[in-house]
Amino acid sequence: MSVEEVKEPQQQEPQQEAKEPEPAISYKAIVLTGFGGYDKLKVEIKKDLPTPKSGEILVRVKAAGLNFADLMARQGLYDRLPSSPPLIPGMECSGVVEVIGDDVTDRKVGDNVIVMNRAGLWSELVVIPVGHTFLMPDGMGFEEAAAIPVNYITAYMMIYDFANLRPNQSILVHMAAGVDIVLDPLGGADTTKGFNLLKPMGKIVLYGAANLLTGPKRNPLAIAKMWWNKFSINSLQLLHSNKAVCGYHLGYLEVDQIRDVVTKLLSLYKEGKIKPRVDSVWSFEQIGDAMKQMQERKNIGKVILVPEAKKTEN
Amino acid sequence: MSVEEVKEPQQQEPQQEAKEPEPAISYKAIVLTGFGGYDKLKVEIKKDLPTPKSGEILVRVKAAGLNFADLMARQGLYDRLPSSPPLIPGMECSGVVEVIGDDVTDRKVGDNVIVMNRAGLWSELVVIPVGHTFLMPDGMGFEEAAAIPVNYITAYMMIYDFANLRPNQSILVHMAAGVDIVLDPLGGADTTKGFNLLKPMGKIVLYGAANLLTGPKRNPLAIAKMWWNKFSINSLQLLHSNKAVCGYHLGYLEVDQIRDVVTKLLSLYKEGKIKPRVDSVWSFEQIGDAMKQMQERKNIGKVILVPEAKKTEN
Numbered sequence: 001m002s003v004e005e006v007k008e009p010q011q012q013e014p015q016q017e018a019k020e021p022e023p024a025i026s027y028k029a030i031v032l033t034g035f036g037g038y039d040k041l042k043v044e045i046k047k048d049l050p051t052p053k054s055g056e057i058l059v060r061v062k063a064a065g066l067n068f069a070d071l072m073a074r075q076g077l078y079d080r081l082p083s084s085p086p087l088i089p090g091m092e093c094s095g096v097v098e099v100i101g102d103d104v105t106d107r108k109v110g111d112n113v114i115v116m117n118r119a120g121l122w123s124e125l126v127v128i129p130v131g132h133t134f135l136m137p138d139g140m141g142f143e144e145a146a147a148i149p150v151n152y153i154t155a156y157m158m159i160y161d162f163a164n165l166r167p168n169q170s171i172l173v174h175m176a177a178g179v180d181i182v183l184d185p186l187g188g189a190d191t192t193k194g195f196n197l198l199k200p201m202g203k204i205v206l207y208g209a210a211n212l213l214t215g216p217k218r219n220p221l222a223i224a225k226m227w228w229n230k231f232s233i234n235s236l237q238l239l240h241s242n243k244a245v246c247g248y249h250l251g252y253l254e255v256d257q258i259r260d261v262v263t264k265l266l267s268l269y270k271e272g273k274i275k276p277r278v279d280s281v282w283s284f285e286q287i288g289d290a291m292k293q294m295q296e297r298k299n300i301g302k303v304i305l306v307p308e309a310k311k312t313e314n
Numbered sequence: 315m316s317v318e319e320v321k322e323p324q325q326q327e328p329q330q331e332a333k334e335p336e337p338a339i340s341y342k343a344i345v346l347t348g349f350g351g352y353d354k355l356k357v358e359i360k361k362d363l364p365t366p367k368s369g370e371i372l373v374r375v376k377a378a379g380l381n382f383a384d385l386m387a388r389q390g391l392y393d394r395l396p397s398s399p400p401l402i403p404g405m406e407c408s409g410v411v412e413v414i415g416d417d418v419t420d421r422k423v424g425d426n427v428i429v430m431n432r433a434g435l436w437s438e439l440v441v442i443p444v445g446h447t448f449l450m451p452d453g454m455g456f457e458e459a460a461a462i463p464v465n466y467i468t469a470y471m472m473i474y475d476f477a478n479l480r481p482n483q484s485i486l487v488h489m490a491a492g493v494d495i496v497l498d499p500l501g502g503a504d505t506t507k508g509f510n511l512l513k514p515m516g517k518i519v520l521y522g523a524a525n526l527l528t529g530p531k532r533n534p535l536a537i538a539k540m541w542w543n544k545f546s547i548n549s550l551q552l553l554h555s556n557k558a559v560c561g562y563h564l565g566y567l568e569v570d571q572i573r574d575v576v577t578k579l580l581s582l583y584k585e586g587k588i589k590p591r592v593d594s595v596w597s598f599e600q601i602g603d604a605m606k607q608m609q610e611r612k613n614i615g616k617v618i619l620v621p622e623a624k625k626t627e628n
Contacts, residue, residue, distance in 0.1 A: 238561025247552025
């Protein structure tokens with residue numbers, strides 16, 4: 001196990017004797033203390049960081065992405081959390097490799113990486129299997145990098161793997177009459193509207209249940225209404241309409257299943273074909289305000305979290 | 315209206331005076347006299363052929379395709395017939411243009427064409443809108459030509475438009491564990507089996523209800539069982555599985571909606587990439603035996619009908 005020295009200067013303690021124990025690492029993380037409103041998220045100082053084991057690396061996080069799934073998770077509406085609160089949320093981040101564990105050959109200290117995980121990434125330091133990381137292309141900023149995984153993987157897989165978008169086809173991102181593709185993040189009764197708008201050979205891709213997010217707190221009435229109105233279709237209706245219904249949920253896919261898509265996206269970035277749009281950048285301490293920005297649909301582009309106490313809005 | 319002379323020598327009457335009326339045309343057609351068993355199909359001599367109107371052409375049929383939908387239609391199980399019996403079935407044929415109507419500029423007498431229509435093509439002579447015809451590539455035989463439309467359009471659209479087949483993906487034509495694409499012609503309970511076999515991002519394309527065809531006659535029990543077992547799925551099941559369900563039914567598509575696919579298929583034929591397999595060729599008079607060949611699943615390849623009284627089996 002070759003643990004390399006922590007290089008970050010502002011984090012380093014005064015130089016000690018060689019035989020002395022390593023300086024205790026302390027780092028900030030956003031913790032979900034229970035299901036509920038914005039106040040359930042608190043910044044804590046953590047000291048119990050695990051040492052990277054074989055196949056793992058330690059990453060110093062520079063930026064992390066905020067997603068609708070995180071808002072749903074806070075309310076107890078997201079069924080893909082790895083455990084119950086308290087836990088550190090965060091499904092995507094970017095940062096710098098600080099320590100590499102045994103048997104890690106394709107990453108080195110100082111590499112800039114994008115990280116994906118089911119949770120745990122809203123933290124200054126993260127220990128993660130190397131397979132959950134992707135090398136950032138040269139010239140990509142950390143905030144840009146943190147804006148890519150969830151949104152671009154979702155868009156890419158829905159449009160190219162499911163919807164099979166082709167030249168001269170029209171696409172509707174929720175709603176017009178006669179379209180080839182509908183991407184439906186709303187769920188419930190809106191899905192039926194979207195299905196009815198499709199041309200023959202059209203496809204609707206369901207990818208969320210934004211109608212569940214009616215406010216900052218879990219709304220049992222919205223949940224009941226969603227279940228009552230949930231879209232349902234049978235084989236004969238599908239046969240007679242020449243249409244397709246696809247369900248997409250990144251939370252139910254493993255990293256191995258999206259590796260090729262990320263590789264493709266990073267090469268599209270290098271070719272200048274995609275360029276993530278960052279809406280705003282918030283410090284860990286501003287997590288409540290950052291979530292509110294998204295809850296109230298004020299963001300155009302990605303909402304980004306950074307460990308340092310600063311805030312920039314575009 | 316420029317009606318050209320009928321060129322077929324064996325059909326021509328002795329030369330008459332110029333002012334005499336044209337010789338009466340008589341031709342054979344297969345007529346569905348009512349819903350039921352094989353005996354409901356009879357060859358009749360017809361004399362009431364309409365003259366091609368503007369935008370129409372008269373085609374002398376050389377070969378016609380037999381489809382599962384024709385077997386279902388005979389039993390009263392196909393809901394896309396244009397009228398009730400008596401009627402002439404037949405959805406695809408090939409032949410030679412004998413007369414062209416006004417305003418037809420892209421076909422000429424003597425052209426070899428493929429014809430598609432909802433019904434009416436199991437006939438020696440057919441009057442059809444020119445938009446329902448496609449020029450046959452050089453070197454394509456009439457029997458091959460009649461074997462292409464329904465089967466190849468269905469396969470192409472299901473595989474490339476819906477299932478989005480890519481290199482290294484596996485395809486299952488009804489079954490194994492973990493596949494990317496299932497093409498399901500059976501319907502009913504088998505659809506659930508197919509859906510469960512799919513990998514994440516997998517697609518199942520439903521394209522028929524072969525389980526309905528249990529014998530030569532309509533089976534009310536099979537119909538009830540089919541309805542009872544019909545596959546049904548809701549948005550949450552789809553979301554959590556990352557799968558797609560597509561319905562395909564050529565009978566519910568208009569010729570305009572499949573024109574580009576036929577053009578693509580004919581160019582694939584010219585490049586030698588597709589080669590229809592003809593199972594057997596039957597005369598119009600043998601329609602019952604031809605249907606039985608298909609009903610009993612004895613055919614490997616296309617079952618073809620020809621107006622002349624001959625039979626060849628491969």
